[in-house]
Amino acid sequence: MLKLFIRLCQHAFAAVLPPSCPGCMGLLPATEPIGFCTSCYARLPWWNTARLLPPKLPPAITSFTAPCLYEEPLRNAILQLKFHDAVPFVTPLARLLAPHVPQGSGYLLVPVPSHASRLRKRRYNHAALLVQKLTELTGTPNNVTTLRRTVASSPQAQKTRAARLRLPATHFAVAPKHVAGKDIILVDDIYTTGATVRACALCLRKAGATSVHVLTLAYTAPDR
Numbered sequence: 001m002l003k004l005f006i007r008l009c010q011h012a013f014a015a016v017l018p019p020s021c022p023g024c025m026g027l028l029p030a031t032e033p034i035g036f037c038t039s040c041y042a043r044l045p046w047w048n049t050a051r052l053l054p055p056k057l058p059p060a061i062t063s064f065t066a067p068c069l070y071e072e073p074l075r076n077a078i079l080q081l082k083f084h085d086a087v088p089f090v091t092p093l094a095r096l097l098a099p100h101v102p103q104g105s106g107y108l109l110v111p112v113p114s115h116a117s118r119l120r121k122r123r124y125n126h127a128a129l130l131v132q133k134l135t136e137l138t139g140t141p142n143n144v145t146t147l148r149r150t151v152a153s154s155p156q157a158q159k160t161r162a163a164r165l166r167l168p169a170t171h172f173a174v175a176p177k178h179v180a181g182k183d184i185i186l187v188d189d190i191y192t193t194g195a196t197v198r199a200c201a202l203c204l205r206k207a208g209a210t211s212v213h214v215l216t217l218a219y220t221a222p223d224r
């Protein structure tokens with residue numbers, strides 16, 4: 001009950017306070033166009049493949065793009081959006097992804113889904129919020145409900161590398177009528193082992209998707 005009260009207060013204050021920077025949480029001018037303060041924007045960890053080579057993709061994934069590496073100040077922004085109800089941060093984060101959304105007919109934005117039990121606890125799926133904002137920014141259509149997670153599992157971050165890689169496609173379900181013949185842009189926050197997006201991509205390809213392009217905010221090499 002106290003948690004709910006605190007969350008309601010946070011939302012009420014968020015509506016009247018000027019926006020804050022997702023990187024350092026400092027207040028921003030209401031007219032700030034980028035959504036990050038100048039200092040954090042200058043320090044964004046853009047992914048340079050000379051520093052970290054791209055991962056080897058499984059056959060179900062057509063392409064993988066991430067604008068940044070999973071480092072500060074982006075790391076704080078993602079954690080705030082994912083775990084601390086910082087929903088307004090979805091706009092500056094989606095702006096980082098928007099230039100990488102392929103244009104053309106046949107593309108459909110789809111978020112990596114959360115299981116219903118996790119949604120009840122957290123009340124929103126941050127990947128779905130990113131997808132909805134990307135539709136606003138790019139005009140590319142979305143479907144945020146068709147791909148579902150049918151089996152609850154512990155968050156990928158809490159598992160060993162071997163356990164992450166075992167995630168099967170049968171933990172996901174999708175209505176073929178929504179994705180058959182479409183080029184899917186599968187959106188998530190971070191690509192680490194690629195196990196979750198691989199399982200989603202297999203499910204989507206089985207349902208008739210022509211291609212699956214994975215787009216995440218950040219890439220990080222698995223450390224285990």
Ligand SMILES: [Zn+2]
Nearest residue numbers: 021024037040
């Ligand atoms: Zn900042």
